[in-house]
Amino acid sequence: MNTRPYEGRLVRLRARDSEDAVAFHSWFNDWQVTNWMGVRYPVARGREAWFVEHTPEPGFTRAAFAVEALADGRLVGNCELQCELEDRTGTVGIAMGERNAGFGTDTMRTLCRVGFEVMNLHRIGLTVDASNERARHVYRKVGFKEEGELRDHRFIRGQYRGTVVMGLFRAELKREETQ
């Protein structure tokens, strides 16, 4: 009961608010962010505001968060779990606006801890672009196992790319930084 469930070492997860739309809009129009996400088309400012406005309050079936730096409260990313009620499985969505490996790892670890300790999930899964080695490294470090690859799953920027499926059980989550 002493650990704050939504805080990691570097970041804090909080509910999304309408003023977050400005930063989200710039990230989702930045190819360095969208390159890995399968986002092909530009997103209008008003559309992004609509998305944020229509994000439900965090709950079991969709727990969507803004990620802010613990140090100064600035917005550094967003993440979410979409869950199945009976299966108790969650699917991760994550996008970091500040590409700092420490934030990404801490966000994933905090999100998975929320999934297991707050939401009582059995399994957390995700898919990642096979050529996104940095993200795959982060997910493995957090404890995810690579379970398979959907070969030539998506066509982005002139070539086919695979999608790797990863999964994590509660006991596999690596809580602390292991160097």
Next chain:
Amino acid sequence: MHRPLEGELVRLRAREESDLEVFYRWINDWETVKYLGARYPRTKKFETEWLASGDPSFTNSSFIIETRADRRAIGWTGLHDMTPENRAATLGIAIGEHEFLDGGYGTDAMRTVCRFGFEMMNLNRIDLTVFDWNTRAIRVYEKIGFQHEGVLRHGMFKAGRWNDLVLMGLLRGELR
């Protein structure tokens, strides 16, 4: 392999708008309602809306109980107030056709809905409250594995007096 919605004697199915006639009769029949939390008479409009209010799902898990022998609707049951994080739900059940109050139909329906809750909905706990004077129901609940967990003193004012409610609970693995 058993069919998840079937017991020995009964089958659970979704509510249909065509159940209005029997349902309207049950919900306005004191001999049925006296065992339940319901207090006021209900209109056909209210019951029509209730019967149409959504297909069964995790958060709306409500069924008609019908006999397997001739598919006659005899009552209703449901798991409600679930919290997915706690994996817990509260059970409600009523047999509206009085001649089916004996003969094991209620017991079979209870077993079937509890099994469905654990096997198909992945619940960990099912609980219920029952009037302390409803000994027939309490015996059924005990028989299939529910344990007495407490008493809500003066839990419900009904029929001109305070009634105590018995709180009973069943954990995954305890269903008999």
